[in-house]
Amino acid sequence: MRSLVAVALIGCAGNTLPPPAGDDVPDVDAPVTPTDGDPGLEPGSLAVTWMHGSANCNTNTDPEVQVHAYNATTLIIRQNKCDTFEAPFVYVLLGSDTALLFDSGATQSTTLRQTVSGLIGSRALLVAHTHAHGDHTAGDGTFTGQPNTTVVAKSQAAIQATFGIATWPTDLGSIDLGGRVLDAVAIPGHEAQHIALYDRNTGLLLTGDTLYPGHLFISNWSQYHDSVIRLAEFAATRPIAHVLGAHVEMTSTPGQAYPYGTTFQPAEHVLELTAAHLEELRAAVVQLGPSTPNGGPFVHDDFSIEP
Numbered sequence: 001m002r003s004l005v006a007v008a009l010i011g012c013a014g015n016t017l018p019p020p021a022g023d024d025v026p027d028v029d030a031p032v033t034p035t036d037g038d039p040g041l042e043p044g045s046l047a048v049t050w051m052h053g054s055a056n057c058n059t060n061t062d063p064e065v066q067v068h069a070y071n072a073t074t075l076i077i078r079q080n081k082c083d084t085f086e087a088p089f090v091y092v093l094l095g096s097d098t099a100l101l102f103d104s105g106a107t108q109s110t111t112l113r114q115t116v117s118g119l120i121g122s123r124a125l126l127v128a129h130t131h132a133h134g135d136h137t138a139g140d141g142t143f144t145g146q147p148n149t150t151v152v153a154k155s156q157a158a159i160q161a162t163f164g165i166a167t168w169p170t171d172l173g174s175i176d177l178g179g180r181v182l183d184a185v186a187i188p189g190h191e192a193q194h195i196a197l198y199d200r201n202t203g204l205l206l207t208g209d210t211l212y213p214g215h216l217f218i219s220n221w222s223q224y225h226d227s228v229i230r231l232a233e234f235a236a237t238r239p240i241a242h243v244l245g246a247h248v249e250m251t252s253t254p255g256q257a258y259p260y261g262t263t264f265q266p267a268e269h270v271l272e273l274t275a276a277h278l279e280e281l282r283a284a285v286v287q288l289g290p291s292t293p294n295g296g297p298f299v300h301d302d303f304s305i306e307p
């Protein structure tokens, strides 16, 4: 039996990283992404091998969550694919007085809460969501009612109030965690209440299920079309260190995704995308037009557009 409670805290040093404690560590495509150093941005490291499930989950020995420190105040957590095939990535951003957890994960286990609690010190915890789908909100109940913790409701009104978005979806919002301002961009389309967050300190753009290396499912094409254009215009005027989504479903072979629902992803694509990928997505949706396109999926090297 694999452990359900172990937590791997994998540091950001980049040169002494242990592989995940699994049986399926890929021997190629070790994801090393040096931050290319916009001098105005706090640097971080994505030199990490993410746990990625097992061919036989009965033999999986990986922890329930894997924590990677991008830097001292930015933590990226992945859930175990053998617990949830969605294996979402969630983000912990530490300000001087508030910690933001962006998504509560795909399971109702208390491990994520215990892990986050160990990362944030005495800061207040705000739990917000990229969007309302269950694999991003299933852990809400484990945070609700905890001391010094606020869980943002899934309603559009609650999201607008939390981030100060005056007119949905066209106005920008923002939130200050204490010396750390995040901009909020409303990007409905994958789901009606979807937002992206941009961290002015690190230049990270957190895009949830709107853009990530995988199956980009879209519930409302015309909204998605407009949202991608608006997000790309936003990003074009800011330094973007990385575009970070909520899943990985592409292999490291260009244009090849894993079958949706798989619990084993050997040699998977790296998590991080770039501003150029957002521009590539923008150009693609513009070319496909504002009305739901026929056909698809529209497969690109690093993502697949699936209206």
Ligand SMILES: [Zn+2]
Pocket: 131, 133, 190, 191, 209
């Ligand atoms: Zn979703």
